[in-house]
Amino acid sequence: MPVPTGESAGGRPLPDWHALSAEEVRREVGTDPAGLSTGEAEERLQRYGKNVLREEARETRLQVFLRQFKSILIVILIIAAAVSFLVGEALDAAAILIIVVLNAILGYSQEWQAGEAIEALKKMLVQHAVVVRDGERREIDAAGIVPGDVVLLEMGERVPADIYIADATSLEVDEAPLTGESSPVDKAPGPLPAGTALAERSNMAFAGTTVTNGRGRGVAVATGMQTEFGRIAGLSQRVADETTPLARQMDRLGRDLGLIALGIAVLVVAVGLLQQRGLLEMFLVGVSLAVAVIPEGLPAVVTLTLAIGIKTMMRRNCLIRHLPASETLGAVSVICTDKTGTLTRNEMTVVRVRTPDTEVAVTGAGYLPMGEFLLEEKPIDPLADPGLRQFLRTVLLCNHATLALEEGGWRILGTPTEGALVVAAEKAGLSRDDVPEAVKEFSFNSTRKRMTIIYPEEGGDVAHVKGAPEVLLARSSRLLRGGSAVPLTDEDRDAILREIEEYASQGLRVLGAACRPLPAGIEWTADTVETDLVFLGFAGIVDPPRPEAAEAIRLCRSAGIDVIMITGDNPLTAYAVARDLGLSSEGAMTGADLEALGDDELEGRLKTTKVLSRVTAEHKLRVIDILSRDREVIAMTGDGVNDAPALKKASIGIAMGIKGTDAAKESSDMVLVDDNFASIVAGVEEGRREYDNIARFTRYLLSSNVGELVAIVGALLLGLPLILIPVQILWINLVTDGLTALALGLEPAERDVMQRRPRDPQESILTRSAYLVILVLGAWLGLLTIYVFMGHYAVDLDRARTMAFTGLIIFELYNVLNFRSFRYPLHRIGFFSNPALLLAILGSLALQALVVYVPIFNVFLGTAPLTLADWGLLALLGLPVLLAGEAYKIFRLRVRGRSPASG
Incomplete structure (x- = not known):
């Protein structure tokens, strides 16, 4: 066997x-x-x-849901809920767990829907x-x-x-x-x-x-x-999934916050015991501090922001399969892209025709039978030129492809190359509908490199031949010049061969045509028919670049994103397409060239050579590995099964939705529904906007939490009562801060977002300057809160806490406006450019008013009614928080001589 x-x-x-x-x-x-x-x-x-x-087994609904709890920040929140429950703060515990579960449901819903969309895109292979x-x-x-x-x-x-x-x-x-x-x-x-x-x-x-x-x-x-x-x-x-930069950063942030919360809580409890405060009181203070340090609303706001961004990307034909992938796209520094069907239309098109009399350019792309024939850039009637008319008629007759208009556009039934010739003939006004019944055919194969079909015509039978032009030239004794067949000289033959080589060097596929009126009585065999031919000329055929691809590559360049074409196609063709698209490259490397280079040599070559041809799946994985050595965030686009391993290995794999194979889609993080390379640029812009907004509201939430921490610790050190109780801190973190943070996630992209270089994926979402801003603003908020509390606690503790509680919220609402941009003041970005944030601020004030004046909330949150003068005082005290931030941004712009355009 x-x-x-x-x-x-x-x-x-x-x-x-x-x-x-x-x-x-x-x-x-x-x-x-x-x-x-x-x-x-x-x-x-x-x-x-x-x-x-x-196939790899698809995750079950339960597995997808449980994966939402893998974040370290989520684990810390669950621990905080458990501690709150153990010390009798059941309301706090319930509030935290509700947020955790809602966050998981949202993440699960988005990922499962994306999976269902992928299943809908899949088709049976055979x-x-x-x-x-x-x-x-x-x-x-x-x-x-x-x-x-x-x-x-x-x-x-x-x-x-x-x-x-x-x-x-x-x-x-x-x-x-x-x-x-x-x-x-x-x-x-x-x-x-x-x-x-x-x-x-x-x-x-x-x-x-x-x-x-x-x-x-x-x-x-x-x-x-x-x-x-x-x-x-x-x-x-066998390729492991890559962890996204955002997931790594949020896990790092969660670890840091967990250690900070534990350290501060232990330190403060120790200080309180040294002050001879009660153990239970200090334990409650420690829980309050832990709640104050950890931004409970952050995971939910991140998830909601990514989910909203995914909906935006879907409108731009980008189907995101996993939530963090949308933000990862914004960090991309290298795009490794396939050529066929991605940068090109995957529709062969005749772009030039050379006859012995003339050379014309043919306009139009794809299979749409509309275009012009240009001689020296001026339109001509191709049927008025005898040589051009005969060439087009022959390639139409010697052809099996048909052009059909179907739902969604024109389509070729047959080979793309034959289809390109049919479309060229249709552009000239000829039609397959007028083709008579053939009487004999000698088929094409890779050995003959030519094809002949014989048709009956007035005056006798005529053989129409097409194939490799050098093969037809070798079997021709005449050429059509001035409408008449004249002898083919050696000089003519040499000149035609030079032009054929020139076409090929430009990445064009070259196809020739010839014909021969057949003498009566000869035996019809391939050898007897395909000799003494009249050479008619040849066509240059190309798979045209997508018209929007050149602009997309230009935008990638301005955004500091490297584009590398990786294709299995011919190196001359690949390099010609790259040149037409404006993709600068020092020649092209083949798979054999890659194998001959060591990793260090290849790493150097990839800095200047951006066209890789005749490569295998293993070559693509090696390129990804080498680029990763420089800490690049790599996007890989592709549609074939040969692309699947690299799609999975890359930081973000981008598969084609129409022409993509199931293997490519299953290995990807994102699917381009319209197969349009330009959609990636829109996705990059959206991804950068998402990250900027995540950085904005993360820093805003942490500055607010620092304010709460300073208020609680400061009051403790000053021997004051607990300034905020745990449930009030939760209300701030989950409700008022949560609303404004989510609205920050809708902040429009800054005008220069695509003129910036990609961020370093290793850089923390909290830079040194960010920590400084968080600490300064947080300390300011906390000290203001202590000041408000000290003015009232001796008379009425509940009212003092309500003033501090409400004051901190008002101060943070001023502060959120500081975080709309890290560089530009409000008058530059537009005060009303994010209406959602203004609504969130008004909503937060309305919710706080309910807490202050509705009796049931007074009971649960320990609040007391305030006067209108109290609100006015708090508004005046908080105003300098915003004015100081605006003054700092204006000062920095002037010192650095920047404008919004220069970033």
Whole structure:
């Protein structure tokens, strides 16, 4: 019994299938041209398993929900709730736990919805396949294919397994999902040298690719996870998920706050005991301090801000699968992007036509049959030029592709290259509808490199030929000049070959055309027909860049983001596309070049060479690893299965939603619903805005908590009663601070957000300058609160606490305006540019008024009614907090000579 998925029948390692003949392959896998018997196929299915990819099990709803509690900050909050409950503060404990659970529900809801959206985007890779079993043609579920099955391939079908091609007729396969090759690959039987690159194995058809032309017959040599598709999918599953920069920073912040809370609480309790205060009283003070240090509302505000940002990104066609990924996009410093279908349209387009008389440019892109023919930048009627008219007519007649208008736009049925020629002819006014019935065809294959179709016309039969221009030129004796066939001289031949090379050097795929009126009575064979041809010219065909991609790359450059093109395509083509898009690169490196370089050498080359071609999945992972050495935050875009491992390894993987394979989507953090590279730029801007806002409200909340801490500790050191009780601190942290912090999360992006370099992912969300601002403002708020309390506590403790409680809230509401921008004063960013924040401030004041005047709140929160004069006094005391912040920003701008544009 052969073992085709691991080793040969004799226990030897499997050979390179492409290096064998068809007979050797059949012998190796134990089959023959009549295919397997039903019994043998069933036995092999039991032995090798179904022809399906092994998928990582999707997380259950419970697993997704429990993952929301992994944050250290959440764990600290749960511990604080437990301590509060043990000391009898059940209300405090309940309030904290409610916030924790609501935060988890919100995070779970967002991530599960994203997962459901991905499931909706997934499509079955292969459903059915045609095989030969018991000598008969049968259609079976593709999952039942086994090594040794004889498989039949037809145009438009997905290849169901890795297949050695035994017979082929004009067989072409689109391998872009596997290799990144933009053009369909010609397939033909016959052994190839051992070690032939994957993209050049013309005698193999690989699972997950699509037959775009012709038909073929072959032997399945690998199924399921043993296919090239499966091998890369398995490589992806072995790559560990990367922790996002924001998750790392929030965990670090949680650890720091936990240690600070514990240290301060222990220190203050010790000081109180030395002052001979009661143990229970000091324990309650310690709990109050712990509650004051930890910003209970921070996890919920972060989650809500990210969720709102995700909704914004979705409107920009960016589907985020995990909450922190949206912010990670804003930290990206390098984008490693595929070319085909990402930077380009994945729609071949004729851009130039060269005939012996003239050269014209063709406008328009993709399969939309609208465009002009330009001679020296002036529109012409292509049908008025005899040579151009005959060239276009021949490429239309010698063609099997058809152009169809379907829902969503124009679409080509057939190979992209043939489709490009049909579209060019349609732009000139010719139509496939006018094509007569052919009488004979000599099909294209990779050996002949040409195709001929014979049509009956007035005056006799005419052979129309298209193919590699140098091949047609070698079989031509004349060329069409001035509407007449004239002898083809050696000088003409040399000049045409030089122009063909020039086209190829510019990354164009070159296709030639020729024709020949057939003499009556000759035998119609390929050799007799395809000789003495009249050479008509050639076309330059390109997969055009997306029109918005060049601007997206320019914006990336202004934002300090490096763009590296990583593709399986031809290096000349890749470099030409990069040049057209304005992507500066010192040439292009191939996969072979990468293998020849050490890690240090490659790291140096990547600083100047931004085009990598003919690369494999392993090469992409190596590039990601090397870029990570410089602490880069790396985004990887892609649509093919070959992209999946790098998508998972990168800081943020970005898959294509339309052309992307299931493997790519499952390995990604974000899916571009419209496959548009420019959407990434919008995502980067949104991600940067999110991070800026998270930094804003984190610093604001901590400055508020420092104010509470200073008020409590200061009062203790001054021998005063407890200035704020735990439930009042919770009210501030969860309700009033929470509303304004969330509104800060809606702050619009600053005008220069895309002119700044990416932030250092290792830098803490709290820089040294941020700590200084937090401490200074927090101390100011705390001392003001003590001042207010000292003026009233001797007369009425509840009223004094209410004044301190309300005063601290008013002071913090002034303070929140300071954190709208770290650099620009209010008149520069616009006082009304964030209406949500103004509403949050008014809402916080209204809620505090309820707490002060509604009797039930007086009982629960220990408050007492205040007079209008009390409110006025507190408003006047807090105003300098805002004025000082504004004065500092204006002073700093003037000293540094900055303007908003310069940032």
